[in-house]
Amino acid sequence: LQVTSMLRRLQKLGIDKSDPSQLTPPERSRFARLDIDPASVTWRRVMDTNDRYLREIETGLGPEEKGRTHRTGFDITVASEIMAILALTTSLADMRERLGAMVIGTNHQGEAITSEDLGVAGALTVLMKDAIKPNLMQTLEGTPALVHAGPFANIAHGQSSILADRIALKLVGPDGYVITESGFGADIGMEKFFDIKCRYSGLIPSVVVMVATVRALKMHGGGPRVVAGKPLASEYTDENLTLLQAGLPNMERHIKNALKYGVNVVVAVNSFATDTPAEVELVRKAALAAGAMDAVVSTHWADGGAGALKLAEAVVKAAEQPTHFKFLYSLDLSIAE
Secondary structure (H helix, E strand, O other), X not given: OHHHHHHHHHHHOOOOOOOHHHOOHHHHHHHHOOOEOHHHOOOOEEEOOOOHXXXXXXXXXXXXXXXXXXXXXXXXXXXXXXXXXXXXXXXXHHHHHHHHOOEEEEEOOOOEEEHHHXXXXXXXXXXXXXXXXXXXXXXXXXXXXXXXXXXXXXXXXXXXXXXXXXXHHHHHOOOOOOOXXXXXXXXXXXXXXXXXXXXXXXXXXXXXXXXXXXXXXXXXXXXXXXXXXXXXXXXXXXXXXXXXXXXXHHXXXXXXXXXXXXXXXXXXXXXXXXOOHHXXXXXXXXXXXXXXXXXXXXXXXXXXXXXXXXXXXXXXXXXXXXXXXXXOOOOOOOOOO
């Protein structure tokens, strides 16, 4: 593995030699000296404990570190690039390539330094060789569920792993149905699913299930701030059609964004006990008017699978319709474009 990393580094530097004795002194220097600029190192430590005081730390303060201080910090594990790689990888060999391409900083000339340059990509792959396998779990009613990777679309791409989806599709067969999650809202998770995950996986979605709640739409309409530990304001527990109406454009925009990709949309109205029939019906009508193929109230939180039966029927019906999925941008475009 170490030899592989060395050969890859030579290739990256444009040095077409594999015999160390043939390297010129300048080539040896370029090959062996990473010349890392300590101020440029962006790779942070990760752990599963969310301790805000460790987000920014200074290392190298001990007597043995000889004053080589560095400003760094801790991220939660799901914010690590390795977690993002785990979700997007398609094989062990593919993961090896992705881990090697991670940039940890630059040298003093501004050139990227990768984990491959450090010679640790092979070791990283060995550490992750078992983590690449999805976890088989189940719902309370015994429905199989593959749980794999960290769906935080605000700090990563917010997707369940490609491997989990492929395994699920293989298990259910050509006539089965697989539901995969895209985290943190349609404006983040769904669009990253289309723009990033679909490109790497080659899988095309049949239907988008967009979840909406009366409470969230009221907040989008300008409702009072919700503070953890404090009772909900009456606007969220009592019928308020005016506030709900003001928040509906948020859902309507998400529906229209999904339709731009050419995928049919079913809205799941995740109903709370305090929702009134008039509020729920207002959301349904707005969703249909915005272009959703159907909008169905779901009470799975209270009734289990039976409470989502009508939603499942709507999803099956929508999935049977033709899909005209397309990417909205080419990878050849510049960042500004």
